[in-house]
Amino acid sequence: MRQRVLRVFDQHISAAGATALGRAAARAGLSTSFGEALTDIARADGLNGYATEKRMGDTLGVYDELGLMVAVDNVSSTSAVNFDLWLDHSSDGLNWLQRSQANQTPPFHTGVGDVRLSVSQFSPGVGWYSTSGRGRSSAATSDATGPLLHYVRLYMVIASGTAHVRVHAFQRDRATPKQR
Amino acid sequence: MRHRTFVVFDDYANTGGIETDTRHNATLGEYDQLALHVVGDNASVANVTVNVYVAHSSDGRQWLYRSNNQASLPGTADVSITLNSTTDVEHKMWSDACLGSMASGPLLSFVRLHVVTVGGGAHVKIHATQRGASR
Numbered sequence: 027m028r029q030r031v032l033r034v035f036d037q038h039i040s041a042a043g044a045t046a047l048g049r050a051a052a053r054a055g056l057s058t059s060f061g062e063a064l065t066d067i068a069r070a071d072g073l074n075g076y077a078t079e080k081r082m083g084d085t086l087g088v089y090d091e092l093g094l095m096v097a098v099d100n101v102s103s104t105s106a107v108n109f110d111l112w113l114d115h116s117s118d119g120l121n122w123l124q125r126s127q128a129n130q131t132p133p134f135h136t137g138v139g140d141v142r143l144s145v146s147q148f149s150p151g152v153g154w155y156s157t158s159g160r161g162r163s164s165a166a167t168s169d170a171t172g173p174l175l176h177y178v179r180l181y182m183v184i185a186s187g188t189a190h191v192r193v194h195a196f197q198r199d200r201a202t203p204k205q206r
Numbered sequence: 207m208r209h210r211t212f213v214v215f216d217d218y219a220n221t222g223g224i225e226t227d228t229r230h231n232a233t234l235g236e237y238d239q240l241a242l243h244v245v246g247d248n249a250s251v252a253n254v255t256v257n258v259y260v261a262h263s264s265d266g267r268q269w270l271y272r273s274n275n276q277a278s279l280p281g282t283a284d285v286s287i288t289l290n291s292t293t294d295v296e297h298k299m300w301s302d303a304c305l306g307s308m309a310s311g312p313l314l315s316f317v318r319l320h321v322v323t324v325g326g327g328a329h330v331k332i333h334a335t336q337r338g339a340s341r
Contacts, residue, residue, distance in 0.1 A: 029207075029340075089207050090239070090337050117211060117243030117333030121297040130298045159239070159337070160303040162310060166282050172301030173239040176211040176335045199207045201340040 027201050029089050034078050034180065035193040038100070041107075041186045043074020075135060075183045078193070083119055083177035086195060090173065093156035093196035094180070098145045102187035106146045109189065110139030111182045113155070115175040122179065125157075128168040135181055145189060156196075207340045209237050215321060215332040218248070219256065223322035226332075231266055234317035237338035241301035242285060242319070248329035249289035255324040257283035258332065260300070262314040269318065273309050279320070289328055301335075 078086070086092065098109050112135050114122045124134035143151030161171030182191060214234065215226050226234070234240065246256040259280060261269045274280040287296040304312045321330055 087208055115299075117241075117299070117335055118245070121243070121245055121295075123243075123297070123299055159301075160305055162303065163241075163299060163301045164284060165298055165300075166284060166286065173241045173303055173335070173337050174208075175241050175243050175299060175301070176208065176333070199340050 027199065028196065029199050030197045032085065032195045032197070033192065034082050034086065034195045035182070035191060037076070038188055038190050039076045039182060039184055040188045041074060041184050043076070075181050077114075077182070078180045080119070083116070083179050086178035086180075087115065087174055087176050089197035089199040090160075091156070091158045091198035092174070092178065093198070094141065094154065095194045095196070096141050096143065096153045096155070097150070097192045098143050098152075098189050099150035100188075100190035101145045101147050101150065102189065104147050106144045106149065107184060107186045109143045109145055109151065109182070109184045109191070110135075111141040111153075111155070111180055111193070112139045113157070114179050114181050116177045117175045119177045123175075124181075125163070125174070126170050128165065128170040130165045135183065139183075207337065209336050209338055211333060211335045213331065214334040215319060215330060217330065218327055219321045219323050219330045220327040221323050221325075223320060226319045226321070228318075231263075231316040231318050234319075234334060234336075235262065235313050235315050237336035238312065239301070239303045239337035240313065240317065241299065241335040241337070243297065243299045243333040243335070244285045244287060245295065245297040245331045246287050246289055246328050247295040249292050249294065250326040250328065252291045253288060254326040254328045255286060255288045256328050256330055257322050257324065258285040258300075259320040259322075260284050261318050261320055263316045263318075264314045266316045270314075271320075272313070275308060
C-alpha cells in the first residue's frame with residue numbers, strides 16, 4: 027500500500043555544481059531547506075553533482091518500494107542537454123554505492139542515469155523511476171534489483187547550463203492483512 | 207518496510223576465516239529480506255581479498271551455504287572486495303528479497319556470515335539491514 031509521498035528535492039542545479047549555484051544557494055539559505063551540493067563527490071568522481079539532503083537519507087530508505095517522479099524546467103540551455111539522476115544507497119551514510127551499477131565498482135554516476143531526460147529551454151522534461159526491491163543485488167551475479175540498504179539518496183547531474191529540478195518520492199510497502 | 211539496521215561484524219579477519227557472533231544467528235534470520243554492506247580497510251599487505259559468504263540453518267548446528275546449498279564453501283563469495291593497498295578502503299553490498307527458490311529462496315531460521323580473507327588480513331565491518339512486511 028502507499029505509505030508516503032514526499033517532495034525530496036526542489037532546487038536549481040548547475041553544470042558548474044557546487045562552485046557556482048550550490049554555494050550561492052547555501053549562502054542564501056536555500057541549501058539547508060531544499061538540497062545540497064556535494065563538493066566532496068564532485069571532486070571524487072569528476073562530476074558536479076547534487077544530492078538530496080543528508081536528513082532525507084533515512085526517510086527515503088524506510089519503505090521497501092520506492093517511486094520517483096522527476097520534473098526538470100527553467101532550463102538555461104537553448105539546445106538539448108542531458109539530465110541524469112541515479113539512486114545511491116548506504117548502510118552507514120558514509121560509504122555510498124550506485125544501486126544500478128551491478129559490479130559495484132567505481133567510477134559511479136557515469137553513462138545513462140536511472141532517469142535520463144533530454145531537456146532544453148523550450149522543452150522541459152518529466153521522468154519516472156520505480157523499484158520494488160524484490161530481486162537481488164550482488165556483484166557476484168551482476169544483479170542490481172535487491173532490497174535497499176538503510177540510507178537512500180538521489181544524485182543528479184545536468185550536462186550543461188542550469189535547470190530547476192523537482193523530485194517527488196512515492197513510498198510503498200507490503201502490509202500484513204491485519205494492518206489493512 | 208525497513209525493520210532493523212545493525213553492525214553484525216566489526217573485527218579483523220584473516221585467511222583462517224571467522225563467523226559472525228552466534229548471538230546474531232537468530233536475529234539475522236528474523237525478517238524476509240536481508241541486505242549486507244561490507245566495508246574493508248586496514249589490510250596487512252596490498253591486494254588482500256575479503257570474501258563474505260551467507261550461510262543458513264534450521265537447527266543452528268548444521269549449516270549450509272545459501273549460494274550452493276552445501277556445507278562446503280562455494281566457489282564464488284556473495285560479497286568479494288579487494289584492498290589494493292594497506293591504506294585502501296573498499297566496500298560492496300549484497301541484498302536479496304528471497305522470493306525465489308533454493309539459492310534465491312527464503313532463508314532458513316538461523317543465518318550467519320562466514321568472513322575469510324585471501325593474501326593477508328584486513329579489518330572488516332558489515333552492516334545488516336533487514337526488511338519485511340509492515341506489522
